[in-house]
Amino acid sequence: MCMGGPPAPPRQEENEPVLEVRVQLLGGGGAHNINDNADILSEILARLDGRSLAAAAGVCRLWAAVSRRDAVWEELCLRHVGPASGPAAAGHATRTVVAALGGYRRLYRLCLGPALDRLGRAGALAHAQARERLSLSLSLSLFSIDCYERLGGAGGGGAAGRQQPPSSLLFLCKPVDVS
Amino acid sequence: MGRSAQGDAATAEVARKRQQQEDAAILLVHLLISCANAIQAGDYAAATSNLAAARTALATTVSTAAGIGRVLSHFAAALAQRLIPAQHGAAPNAASSAAHASELYRQFYEAGPYLKFAHFTANQAILEACDGCDRVHVIDLAIMQGVQWPSLIQAFSLRPGGPPAVRITGIGPPPAADGSRNELQDVGVRLAELARALNVPFSFNVVTADSLDALKPWMFQIVPGEALAVNSVCQLHRLLVDQDAASTSLPSPIDAVLGWVTALQPRVFTVVEQEADHNKPTLVERFVNALFYYAAVFDSMEALSAQRLALTGRPAAGGLGAEAYLQREIFNIVCSEGSGRVERHEPLVLWHARFWRAGMWQMPVGPSALGQATALLRTFSGAGFRAHECGGCLSLMWHDQALFTSSVWRAAPPTNTAAGDSILDKQADNGKSSSGSSDHHQAAAAPGGIAMK
Numbered sequence: 236m237c238m239g240g241p242p243a244p245p246r247q248e249e250n251e252p253v254l255e256v257r258v259q260l261l262g263g264g265g266a267h268n269i270n271d272n273a274d275i276l277s278e279i280l281a282r283l284d285g286r287s288l289a290a291a292a293g294v295c296r297l298w299a300a301v302s303r304r305d306a307v308w309e310e311l312c313l314r315h316v317g318p319a320s321g322p323a324a325a326g327h328a329t330r331t332v333v334a335a336l337g338g339y340r341r342l343y344r345l346c347l348g349p350a351l352d353r354l355g356r357a358g359a360l361a362h363a364q365a366r367e368r369l370s371l372s373l374s375l376s377l378f379s380i381d382c383y384e385r386l387g388g389a390g391g392g393g394a395a396g397r398q399q400p401p402s403s404l405l406f407l408c409k410p411v412d413v414s
Numbered sequence: 415m416g417r418s419a420q421g422d423a424a425t426a427e428v429a430r431k432r433q434q435q436e437d438a439a440i441l442l443v444h445l446l447i448s449c450a451n452a453i454q455a456g457d458y459a460a461a462t463s464n465l466a467a468a469r470t471a472l473a474t475t476v477s478t479a480a481g482i483g484r485v486l487s488h489f490a491a492a493l494a495q496r497l498i499p500a501q502h503g504a505a506p507n508a509a510s511s512a513a514h515a516s517e518l519y520r521q522f523y524e525a526g527p528y529l530k531f532a533h534f535t536a537n538q539a540i541l542e543a544c545d546g547c548d549r550v551h552v553i554d555l556a557i558m559q560g561v562q563w564p565s566l567i568q569a570f571s572l573r574p575g576g577p578p579a580v581r582i583t584g585i586g587p588p589p590a591a592d593g594s595r596n597e598l599q600d601v602g603v604r605l606a607e608l609a610r611a612l613n614v615p616f617s618f619n620v621v622t623a624d625s626l627d628a629l630k631p632w633m634f635q636i637v638p639g640e641a642l643a644v645n646s647v648c649q650l651h652r653l654l655v656d657q658d659a660a661s662t663s664l665p666s667p668i669d670a671v672l673g674w675v676t677a678l679q680p681r682v683f684t685v686v687e688q689e690a691d692h693n694k695p696t697l698v699e700r701f702v703n704a705l706f707y708y709a710a711v712f713d714s715m716e717a718l719s720a721q722r723l724a725l726t727g728r729p730a731a732g733g734l735g736a737e738a739y740l741q742r743e744i745f746n747i748v749c750s751e752g753s754g755r756v757e758r759h760e761p762l763v764l765w766h767a768r769f770w771r772a773g774m775w776q777m778p779v780g781p782s783a784l785g786q787a788t789a790l791l792r793t794f795s796g797a798g799f800r801a802h803e804c805g806g807c808l809s810l811m812w813h814d815q816a817l818f819t820s821s822v823w824r825a826a827p828p829t830n831t832a833a834g835d836s837i838l839d840k841q842a843d844n845g846k847s848s849s850g851s852s853d854h855h856q857a858a859a860a861p862g863g864i865a866m867k
Contacts, residue, residue, distance in 0.1 A: 332571055335611040350793045352725060370789055376534065376574070377793075378563035379608065383564035386604045 276301050281310040285348045308339035315347055316371040332375065336382040345381055346374040425801040437447035438475035439482045442468055443705065446486065449493050450701040450748075453458045458497065465493055485712040488741050489705060492748035499749075512590060516597065518742070519558060521735025526718050527794040528711075528818055531801070531810045533562035534790050535783065535820040541569055541642045542780050543682035543822075547641035549579045553634055553678075555583025555626060555646040561603035562647070564608050578641075579615040583634055588622040598622065627655060627667035631677050642680040650685065650765070654693055654758040656751075672772035676825045678698040683774065683823040687765060689809055689816040692747050704747045707759075707815070708740060714812040717798050762807060762819045774823040778806025 269276055280291055280302050288311060289304040301307065309330070334340055445468040452461035468490050476483040523529045544550045550570070554562070563582055570577045582605060583825040602618035609616030621633055626649070636642060653668040665673065675683060690707045694700045719733050746757040766776065786799035787808055802809045807821040 328572055332568065332612055336568070336611075349725075355791070370786075372569065372572075373786070373789055373793060375568055376537075377566040379568035379612075380561060382611075383561070383604055384609050386607050387600065 255364050270295075270297050273297065273301050277307055279305055281307045283311070285311060285351070289344075296347055303340065305334070305338045308343050309333075312339050312343050312347055312371075312374075315351060316374070327374075329371070333378070336375070336378050337385075342374060346377045350374070395409055421576070435476070436756070438471060441800075442471045442476050442486055446489055446493060446557055446705070447473065447698065447702060450670065450698045452628055453493070453496060454697045461493075461497055465490065465497060468493075480716060481713075482709060484737075485705075485709050488708070488737075488744050489701070489748065489758070491741075492745045495745060497748040499511065510849070512587070512597075516559065518735050518739040521733075522739040523559075523561060525733055525736030526715055527791055527799060528810065529561075529647070530794065531787065531790065532686035532802075532818060532820060533565070533666045535689050535758040535787055535808050536645055536686060537566045537569065537646065538783055538786060539684050539777075539779065539820075539822040540566060540682055541573075542644070543777075543824075544578065544641040544643060546575075547578055547681075549581070549637070549640040550643065551581040551583065551634075551636065551640040551731070552643045552645060553583045553585070553680075555585050555649045556585050557582075557598065557601055557620075558583065559597070560605055562645070563605055565603065567609050568612060568615070571614045577612075577614040579617075580609065581617045581619070583619040585621045585623060585626065585629070589622065625667065627670040629674060630670075631674050634678065636678065642678060643674050644678065644680045646684070647686045648688065650758040651687055651693070651758045651760060655753070656762065657695065668768065669772065672768065676773050679825045681824060682777065683825070684820070684825060685765070685769075686818055686820045688759040689761055689819040690759040691761050693760050697748070700747055704744060707817075708744055710812045711740060711817060712737075714798060714817070762805075762821060765821070769823055774825055776806055777822040777824055779803065779820075779822060783808060 269279065276297070280288060280298070283291060288302055290308065292299045333342055336342070445464050449461050449464035449468065452458070452464060472478055472483065472487050472490060478484055478487040538760065540550075540552065552563070552566070554560075567580060570580055582602075584598055584601060586598045589598070598620045598725075604619065606616055606618055616720040619635070621629065623629055650668065650671070653666075653671055655666055655668075664670075688707075690699055691703045692707070694703065715733070715736060722728075743757045746755055747759075750756075769776070784789050784801055784803045787810075791799045791801055791810070798812055802811045802816065807819050809820070810818045
């Protein structure tokens with residue numbers, strides 16, 4: 236599929252239909268459609284900011300499916316973490332951990348997105364500056380707490396009857412009661 | 415011409431109103447302190463009239479909806495409680511009050527960066543101290559809802575070279591006799607599930623006790639070769655007792671606990687305490703110190719919830735719970751005496767002397783600790799909060815007031831095997847000699863520096 240050059244990244248407040256038209260024009264005519272190839276669509280959506288990406292899910296079924304791919308959100312997250320996070324940030328180990336905790340889309344929604352919002356409003360920080368201040372390890376710390384709290388059920392009350400987990404998974408020794 | 419004059423008049427009016435409110439607040443503070451003075455002197459008539467005047471002010475001139483009036487209303491209520499202890503009906507059900515306390519703790523955790531700062535800085539210290547170890551055993555003096563540990567487990571899971579086997583021993587109160595949910599077991603189950611998802615070998619033990627000083631090292635089933643970390647977040651001050659109560663032949667509870675912690679020879683002992691002086695023997699001194707401390711805390715919480723409102727358009731949930739959590743502390747400081755008073759906050763300089771006597775050495779926080787704590791605070795809160803490093807410890811500051819201090823200790827004298835240890839040697843030398851030192855923490859530890867009982 237020949238595109239005649241990479242599509243320009245859309246501006247933040249761009250309406251989705253306008254994006255589609257621009258890409259079609261660059262494609263040199265009506266022969267190619269952005270929706271023909273989910274992977275190309277994925278490449279494009281991965282360049283959106285968080286808000287636009289979340290909005291993209293409402294365009295059509297294909298966009299909903301593609302914009303929910305965790306790999307798309309992974310790109311978005313990695314774009315926003317600072318250089319201090321190191322090369323390991325993009326590695327397999329991190330991906331495994333994030334997947335176990337709930338995925339990059341959730342990580343962005345719960346940790347990175349709100350942090351970016353706060354930094355953005357905190358005082359007219361340039362986008363690059365804001366990026367430097369976000370640390371992946373810090374976000375993962377917060378994400379793991381969120382995952383833990385979800386494990387317990389709602390708040391401090393918890394579910395009425397918790398199922399006993401398989402004993403092979405845990406080593407709960409008899410509590411030593413010295414009261 | 416007319417409009418600018420009107421504008422000037424409006425500005426002047428606003429300024430005058432603000433001055434009025436400030437004056438009213440200052441007057442109220444004086445009334446409350448006079449009341450505390452009167453109680454201390456035994457003059458209950460004067461105390462009652464001061465309190466009545468304070469209540470009038472709270473109802474008329476000082477707004478209790480926000481600002482200084484809110485925290486002052488709590489202190490007024492505490493004084494009222496002290497003057498005329500409310501008669502409760504049937505004793506509250508133990509299980510429901512434990513669940514209630516648990517919920518308040520959770521809301522306080524959510525409402526601000528205070529406990530998050532504590533957990534984060536302690537975890538960083540544990541991570542650094544246990545670097546390279548295959549087995550890590552963490553003893554938490556009060557596991558509560560276990561919220562400190564998910565991020566440590568996660569950090570271990572991404573450690574270069576693979577995660578260690580992690581073992582956590584949670585200390586908590588015995589489960590209620592009426593068979594209600596065992597929160598400690600639940601914490602263990604959830605931590606284990608998280609660790610399993612993150613592929614970190616994990617096990618969990620529970621030690622239940624009504625009081626920490628009944629515990630002994632053998633109860634923790636230490637395995638030789640494991641890297642031991644002991645963690646205490648706002649627990650040690652509860653072990654302090656009145657000066658006269660401490661003069662029995664038995665070691666005081668704090669010395670007993672520091673004794674077994676030291677005997678365990680942990681690789682690292684992480685301590686977070688309120689940076690406040692609320693253990694003075696006289697009511698008035700405690701009252702005044704607590705007034706200023708909690709005014710800062712309430713001020714910070716109010717700024718946070720205003721910020722949340724601005725960001726999300728919705729008020730933060732759980733603000734009232736956080737306030738109730740703090741109110742319990744205020745009431746305990748003002749109303750309780752003797753063994754009933756557990757919120758005996760003391761500043762780091764006094765803790766330093768205690769730890770020193772128990773045979774512990776301070777480990778200064780690592781070079782990146784301040785930056786990481788600052789990043790944490792920036793994530794949670796806007797302007798106002800900051801992390802401050804002083805004498806090797808990290809403090810959470812609200813503007814210029816320190817609220818919590820996180821410090822790191824170890825039992826054995828440091829060995830001279832690594833570059834980092836040479837700092838500890840230098841500190842040890844400073845501590846041993848009684849020559850003057852610019853670091854006030856070291857000076858406090860010098861012999862005769864502080865007259866401890």
